[in-house]
Amino acid sequence: MSTIIALIPVLPLVGFVVTLLLGKRLFGRQAHLLATALVTASCVLALIVFAQLFQHPEEPLEVSLFTWVTAGQFTVQWGYYVDSLTAVMLVVVGVIGMLVHYYSIGYMHGDEGYYRFFAYLNLFMFAMFVLILADNFLLLFLAWEGVGLCSYLLIAFWFRKKSASQAGKKAFLVNRVGDFGFTLGMFLIFVTTGTLQFTGVFGEAETIGSGTLAWICLLLFTGAVGKSAQFPLHVWLPDAMEGPTPVSALIHAATMVNAGVYMVARAYPLFIHSEASMLVVMIVGTFTAIYAAYIAITQNDIKKVIAYSTVSSLGFMFLALGAGAWVAGVFYLFVHGFFKGLLFLCSGSVIHAMGGEQDMRKMGGLRTRIPVTFWTMLIGAVALIGVFPLSGFWAKDEILGGAFLEGYYVVWVVGIITAFLTAVFAFRLMFLTFWGENRASEEVQAHVHESPLVMTLPLVALAIPSALLGALAGWPPEAGWIHTFLEPVFFDVHHEEFVWLGEGGALMVLSSVVVLLGVYLAYVLYLKRPELPARIAERSGPAYTASLNKLYMDQVYEVVPIRSTIYFAQALWRGFDEAVIDGAVNGLARLWAWAGAGLRPLQTGRLQNYALGIFVGMVVLVVVVRWF
Amino acid sequence: MTALEWWLALSIMLFCIGAFGVLARRNVILIVMSLELMLNAVNIALVAIANFRAGSPAAGLMFSLFIITIAAAEVAIGLAIVVANYRSRRTVQADSFSEMKG
Numbered sequence: 103m104s105t106i107i108a109l110i111p112v113l114p115l116v117g118f119v120v121t122l123l124l125g126k127r128l129f130g131r132q133a134h135l136l137a138t139a140l141v142t143a144s145c146v147l148a149l150i151v152f153a154q155l156f157q158h159p160e161e162p163l164e165v166s167l168f169t170w171v172t173a174g175q176f177t178v179q180w181g182y183y184v185d186s187l188t189a190v191m192l193v194v195v196g197v198i199g200m201l202v203h204y205y206s207i208g209y210m211h212g213d214e215g216y217y218r219f220f221a222y223l224n225l226f227m228f229a230m231f232v233l234i235l236a237d238n239f240l241l242l243f244l245a246w247e248g249v250g251l252c253s254y255l256l257i258a259f260w261f262r263k264k265s266a267s268q269a270g271k272k273a274f275l276v277n278r279v280g281d282f283g284f285t286l287g288m289f290l291i292f293v294t295t296g297t298l299q300f301t302g303v304f305g306e307a308e309t310i311g312s313g314t315l316a317w318i319c320l321l322l323f324t325g326a327v328g329k330s331a332q333f334p335l336h337v338w339l340p341d342a343m344e345g346p347t348p349v350s351a352l353i354h355a356a357t358m359v360n361a362g363v364y365m366v367a368r369a370y371p372l373f374i375h376s377e378a379s380m381l382v383v384m385i386v387g388t389f390t391a392i393y394a395a396y397i398a399i400t401q402n403d404i405k406k407v408i409a410y411s412t413v414s415s416l417g418f419m420f421l422a423l424g425a426g427a428w429v430a431g432v433f434y435l436f437v438h439g440f441f442k443g444l445l446f447l448c449s450g451s452v453i454h455a456m457g458g459e460q461d462m463r464k465m466g467g468l469r470t471r472i473p474v475t476f477w478t479m480l481i482g483a484v485a486l487i488g489v490f491p492l493s494g495f496w497a498k499d500e501i502l503g504g505a506f507l508e509g510y511y512v513v514w515v516v517g518i519i520t521a522f523l524t525a526v527f528a529f530r531l532m533f534l535t536f537w538g539e540n541r542a543s544e545e546v547q548a549h550v551h552e553s554p555l556v557m558t559l560p561l562v563a564l565a566i567p568s569a570l571l572g573a574l575a576g577w578p579p580e581a582g583w584i585h586t587f588l589e590p591v592f593f594d595v596h597h598e599e600f601v602w603l604g605e606g607g608a609l610m611v612l613s614s615v616v617v618l619l620g621v622y623l624a625y626v627l628y629l630k631r632p633e634l635p636a637r638i639a640e641r642s643g644p645a646y647t648a649s650l651n652k653l654y655m656d657q658v659y660e661v662v663p664i665r666s667t668i669y670f671a672q673a674l675w676r677g678f679d680e681a682v683i684d685g686a687v688n689g690l691a692r693l694w695a696w697a698g699a700g701l702r703p704l705q706t707g708r709l710q711n712y713a714l715g716i717f718v719g720m721v722v723l724v725v726v727v728r729w730f
Numbered sequence: 731m732t733a734l735e736w737w738l739a740l741s742i743m744l745f746c747i748g749a750f751g752v753l754a755r756r757n758v759i760l761i762v763m764s765l766e767l768m769l770n771a772v773n774i775a776l777v778a779i780a781n782f783r784a785g786s787p788a789a790g791l792m793f794s795l796f797i798i799t800i801a802a803a804e805v806a807i808g809l810a811i812v813v814a815n816y817r818s819r820r821t822v823q824a825d826s827f828s829e830m831k832g
Contacts, residue, residue, distance in 0.1 A: 707828030709761075713752050 103154060104165040107182050110147045110192070111235065113140040114227035121224060125217030133217030137224045138203040144227065148196035155189035160590045164237065171240070175296070183237030183300055187591045190432060190584075191234040191364055194439040195357050197567075199227050201560035202352040205447055208557035209348055209454060219259060219346070226252035230357050234364060239288050239298040242365065246284070246329065249358045250277050256353060257345040269344040276338040280328015280362075287321030290314065304371035312376065319372055319379035322365065323386075330362030330416045333390040337655055339413055343405040347450030350405060355412050356443035360435050363419045367432055367591075373423070374594055384424025388513050390417030393653065395523035399530065400639075400649040403460045404449045407531050411486065412442055414520060418501060425513060427504025428592040433584045434501055437493035437572050441485035444564035448479035451553045451561065452535060457546050462531065467540040472552045476536050478561040483532050485568040487525040487617050490610075493572030499610050500579060506609060518616055525620025533628040579606065737778035744771035758815075758822045762808045769801045 117140035125133040154163070162185035170180040184192075203223060210219050229248030236242040250273075258270025292298055294314055295306045310318070326332070331339035342354050353359070366373060366383065373380055391414045398410035415438050422431030453460055455472050469476050481492070488494035498521065505513045540547055552558065575584040627635050639646040648654065731739075744767055751764025773794045780790020816822050 709758075709824040709827055710753055710756075713761075717749055717753065 103151070103163060106147050106150055107163060107165050107184060107235065108167060110144050110151070110196075111228050111231035113144045113147075114224040114231070116140060117224035118221050118228060121217055122221035125221060129217065131216070134203070134207045134220050137220035138200075138207065141200050141203045141224065141227055144231065145196035145200040148192040148231075151184060152189045152193050155184065155186050156587070159186040159189075159587050162590075166237075176292075178238055178240045178298060180241060181237040182235040184235065185591050186587050187364070187367060187432060188234050190436050190588070191360075192231075194360070194436060195227070195230050195234060198356040198439055198443045198564070199223075199230070199352060201563055202348045202356075202443070202447070205351075205450070205557050205560040206346075206348040208554045209450055210346060215259065219256075222252055222255050222259070223348075223352070226256070226353060226358075230361075233361055237300055239291060239300070239303070242368075243281075243284060243288060246325070246361060246365075247281065249353070249361060250274065250281070250329070253277075253342070253353050253358055256349040257342045259345055259349065263344070266344040269338075269341040273338040273342050276335050277328045280325045280335055283321045283324025283328070284326075287318050287325065290318050290321060294318070300368070304369075307371045307375055310372075310375075315372060315376045316378050319369070319376045320382060322369055322372075323379060323383055326362030326366050326420075327386065328362070329365075330359050330420070331413050332362070332386050332417060332420060333393055334655065336390060336394065336413050337652075337659060340406050340409045340652070343403070343409050347405065347446060347453060350409070351443045351446030351450070354409065355446050356439035359412065359416055360419075360439065363416065363423065363431065363435050366420070366423050367428060367435075370428060370592055371594075374426075380424050380426065382424070383420050384510070384513060387417045387420025387422075387424055388516050390414070391421055391520045392516050392523070393417075395520045395527065397649050397652050398527040399523060400646060401527075402463055404452060404462050404465070404531060404535065405446070405460055407462075407527055408442070408445050408449055411445075411524065411527065414524065415442065415486075418498070418517070418520070421513060421517065422501040422504060425501075425505045425508050425510055427501055427508070429585050429588050430497065430500035430504050432588060433576060434497035436575065436584070437485070437497050437568070440564055440571060441482045441493055441568035444478060444482040444561065444568050445486065447557075447561055447564065448475050448482060451475040451557055452479075454553050454557070455550050456542060457549050459542060459546060462534040464542050464546075465535045465540070466538040466542075467536070468550065469536040471550045474552060474558045474561060478558075478565040479536075480532065481565045481569050483528045485572070487528050487620065488521060488613070489617060490614060491573050492569050493567070495614075496572035496576030496579065496582070499613060500576065502613055503579070503606060503609055518613060521613055522616045522620045525617045526624050529621045529624035530628050533624055537629055538632070579610075732782075734778055734782040737782075738775060741771045741775040741778065744768075744774065756823050756825060758812045758824050758827075759809075761824060762805060762812070765808075766801060766805065769797055773797055 114137075117137045120128075121133060121137050125136075129135055151163070162183060164181065164183055166179045166181035168180050169177055171178040203220070206219065206223065210216055213219065226249060229245045229252060231245075233242060233245035233249060236245060254270045254274040257273050258267045261267045261270075288298065291303055294310055295303050297303060307315070328335045339354060339359065343350055345354075373383070394410045394413035394417060398407050398414065401407045401410060415434070419431045419434050419438070422428070422434060451472065452465070452468065452475060455468065455475070456465060459465065485492040485494045488498040502514055502517045502521075505517060540550075542550075575587075576582040627638075651657075748764045748767030748769075748771060751767065752761050755761050755764060776790040776793050776797075777787075780787040784790060812822055815827065819826060
C-alpha cells in the first residue's frame with residue numbers, strides 16, 4: 103500500500119518532466135498521450151487507496167519516504183499521511199483531474215502550447231497530490247506553493263494576451279499575502295511545539311496557550327483566505343478566468359481553491375481549541391458567501407458568474423467549518439468539486455460552441471443545438487443550487503442545519519439568502535444561455551456545434567456524481583456514510599440534535615422553497631419578461647452598479663495598497679536610492695578622484711627626484727631610530 | 731681617533747660622494763657608477779667592523795662577498811637597460827625616462 107501511495111504523486115511528475123522536455127519532439131500533436139495516461143494511472147491508484155480507507159477508515163496510513171530537511175534539531179520528513187479526509191480529497195483530485203485531462207484533449211486541440219499545457223497540468227497534479235498527502239506543515243506548504251505556481255502558469259497560459267499575463271501576476275501576488283500569514287503561522291507552530299509534523303503538533307494542541315493558539319489558527323487561516331479566495335483576498339479568482347477553461351474547472355473550482363478549506367479541516371485539532379478563530383473563520387466565510395453571490399447576479403461573462411459562485415461556495419465551506427459543522431463542510435467540498443467542475447467544463451463547451459464568445463448577452467437558445475452540454479449543465483446548476491435530491495441539496499442543508507443547531511441564526515439567515523441568490527444567478531445563466539432567442543451574429547450561429555466526444559464524455563462522467571453523490575454519501579442527513587467515514591478525523595465533534603424530527607425537515611423544506619422561488623424569479627426576469635431586468639437595474643441605481651463593479655474591491659485595492667506602494671517606492675527611489683546610496687557611491691568616487699589630482703604632481707617622472715626621496719627617507723629613518 | 735673610526739670615516743666619505751653622484755648626475759652611466767661607490771663604501775664599513783669588533787671576521791666578509799656579487803649582477807642589468815634605452819631614444823640622460831610621470 104505504501105508503494106501505491108508513494109507512486110500517486112510521482113507519476114504526474116514523470117509526465118511533467120517528459121512532456122515538457124520532450125513532448126513537442128516526441129509526441130507532436132499527441133502530446134497528451136503520456137500525460138493523460140499517467141494521470142489516469144494516478145487516479146486508479148488514488149481510488150485503490152480510497153478503497154482501502156473505505157474499509158478501514160479508522161486506520162490512517164503513514165508513509166515516510168526520506169528525510170527532506172535536516173538542520174540541527176530540526177528535521178522534516180518527506181512523508182505522507184492518509185486518513186479519511188485525505189481519501190476524500192484523493193477522490194476529488196484524482197477523478198476530476200483525470201476527466202479534465204481528457205476534456206483538455208478536445209478543448210486545447212490545435213493550440214500552439216499544447217504540450218506545455220499538459221506538462222503544466224501534470225505538474226499541478228503532482229503538487230496537488232503532495233498537498234493532500236503531506237504529513238507535515240512544511241511539505242504541505244511546498245506543495246501549496248507548487249499549486250500556486252501552476253495556477254500562475256496556467257492562468258497566464260496565453261501569455262501573449264496582456265490581460266491573461268496580468269491576471270496570472272495578480273493571482274500570484276494576492277496569494278503571496280496569504281502565504282505570508284501561513285509562513286508566520288508555521289514559524290509560530292515550530293517555536294511553540296518544536297515540530298511541524300501533523301501528529302506531533304496536533305498531539306500538543308491542548309497544551310498550547312489559548313492566545314498563542316488563536317494566533318496560530320488565524321495566521322494559518324490567512325493562508326487559507328488567500329488560497330481559497332475569501333474576502334478580502336478573493337480578487338484574484340474572478341480574474342483567473344483568463345486561463346483556459348479546463349484550468350478554471352480543475353484548479354479554480356474543484357481542487358486548488360479547496361486547499362485552504364482542506365488545510366483548515368486538517369488543522370482541525372488546533373481550531374477546535376480556539377473558539378475565537380473559529381468565529382473569525384465563520385464570519386469571513388459567511389460574509390464572502392453572500393458578498394460573492396450578490397456580485398454574481400449581475401455579471402455577464404459566463405465564466406465570471408461561475409467564478410463568483412465558486413467564491414461564494416468556498417465561503418459556504420468556511421461558514422460550515424467555523425460553525426463547527428466540520429463534516430458538512432468537507433461534504434460540501436466533496437460534492438462541490440464535482441458539480442462546479444462540471445459547470446466550468448460545460449461553460450467551456452458553450453464557449454467552444456459559440457466560437458470563443460463568453461458574454462451571455464450574446465448567447466441564447468442553445469438548448470437544442472448542444473443538447474449534451476445543456477443537460478449536463480442543467481444537472482450541474484440544479485446540484486449547485488441544492489434542489490432535492492441532487493448533490494448540493496444534502497451538503498448545503500447540512501451546513502445550514504449545522505449553523506441553525508449551533509445557534510448561529512444570523513448566519514443561517516444569511517445562508518438562506520445566499521442560497522436564494524445562488525438560485526437566481528445560476529438560472530439566470532441557464533436561461534440566458536440555453537433558452538430564448540439566440541442573440542449572436544449570423545456567422546457565429548451557423549458555426550454552433552456540439553463538442554467532440556472527448557469533451558462530452560467527461561461532462562457526462564461528472565454529471566453522474568453531481569446528481570447522485572450527495573444522496574449516496576449524505577443519506578440519512580447528519581448520519582450518512584460521509585459522517586461515519588470522517589468520524590475518525592473529526593473525532594471530537596459534538597452533535598446538537600434537532601429537538602424534533604420535523605424541525606430538520608421544516609428547515610429543508612424552507613430552504614428548498616427559497617431556492618425554487620429564486621429559480622422562479624430568474625424565470626420571470628430572464629425568460630418571461632426580459633425587459634424587466636434593465637428597468638430594475640435602472641431603478642435600483644447604486645445597488646446595481648455596485649454589484650456590476652464587484653463592489654469596487656479592485657478599486658479599493660488600486661487606491662490603498664497599490665498606489666501607496668507605488669508612491670512609497672517612488673519616494674524611496676528618488677529620495678533614498680538616488681540621493682543617499684547613489685550619492686554616497688558617487689561621492690566616494692569623486693573624493694578619490696580629487697585626492698588623486700592633488701597628489702599627482704608628486705609623480706614627476708624624474709629619476710633623481712625619486713632617488714632623493716629614498717635618500718631623505720632613509721636619513722629620516724636613521725634619525726628616528728637613533729634618537730627617538 | 732681609533733683605527734676603526736678612520737675606516738668608518740672613509741666609508742662615510744665614499745658613501746656621501748656616491749649619494750651625491752646619484753642625486754646630482756644626469757647621465758645614467760655615471761649614476762650607476764656612483765651607486766657602485768655607495769655599495770663599496772658599505773663594504774668597507776662591514777669589513778672594518780668585522781675586523782675590529784666581531785669575534786670572527788667571517789660574517790662581515792661574507793656580507794661583502796654577497797654585496798659584490800649582487801652588485802655585479804645589478805650593474806649588468808642596469809647597463810643592459812641603459813643600452814636598450816639608448817638604442818630606442820639615442821640618449822642616456824636620466825631625465826628622458828619619464829613615461830610614468832603622473
